[in-house]
Amino acid sequence: MSAPAHFAPGTPVRVGTGDPPSHVRTPRYIRGKPGVIERICGRFGNPERLAYGGDGQPKQTLYRVRFRQDAIWPDYAGAAQDTVDIEIYEHWLSADSDKS
């Protein structure tokens, strides 16, 4: 019935760098950053369409992606193992083979 999720938990991914003029739920500070799929949340209406009177279709798989703080902020002052988990829709993610 619904399309299978593209990324399994544990998969390295990278967030897109686009800047569409839209109601985007991908925070700017995380665009272009590498993370790992933490879990699949399910499929939800696309907020970039819902916000403009659309029906949000096709639904998008939503993931929780875990990012190392020191991959987001080069000068992060906390502990090396600190992380941020963020919900990101599938169309913002691509598989990340670059281990940087």
Added chain:
Amino acid sequence: MTQHDHDNGHGHEHDTAHAPIEAADALGAYQLLAEAVRELLIEKGVITAAELRRQIERMDARGPHQGARMVARAWVDPAYRRRLLADGSAAAEELGVAVDGTKLVVVENTAEIHNLIVCTLCSCYPRAILGLPPDWYKSRDYRARAVREPRRVLSEFGTEIADRVSVRVHDSTADMRYLVLPMRPQATDGWDEARLAKLVTRDSMIGVAPALGAGEAGD
């Protein structure tokens, strides 16, 4: 200088005992818009004034006491704790707390992990479980700094996290809502759920503070 005009530079006598109760200011643009939409919805028969009032009453009845019940149950009932961590929405509904529209994710504090909730984009908050968010949760300052320097933010709340503990921030950007399951305070063996629930504060379920200690219960 009289005692009534020292903090009141704009000349009205707000402090006097007989000041009349009146609207303080003209409605702002969004308040006017909301009022117009409310009147139209009622005039067109989409909703009734009584339905609107009931819904407001229902929203106002939500509060941290609901989350506190869930946390206290998880502390005394390992099977409920597992269900709560596996599916927060279903576990909330077990205790009669409806989570509509979004899904509840419960994250557990342990000796190795400290969780902190923020919504950097706006002010997403588990209102069904905790009621309305505190003003600081909605401030730009908290929203920007909770992801950038969470340990400093926690420290300003009086919460020092050891370096060996992972700080795990959850940015509530989309369709999930988050509740922290704080660690059960020491010296509470044998306490029943109602007594434990008094130790579970709003802030402990956002993750900016631990639950109250056994000697800190409010009554």
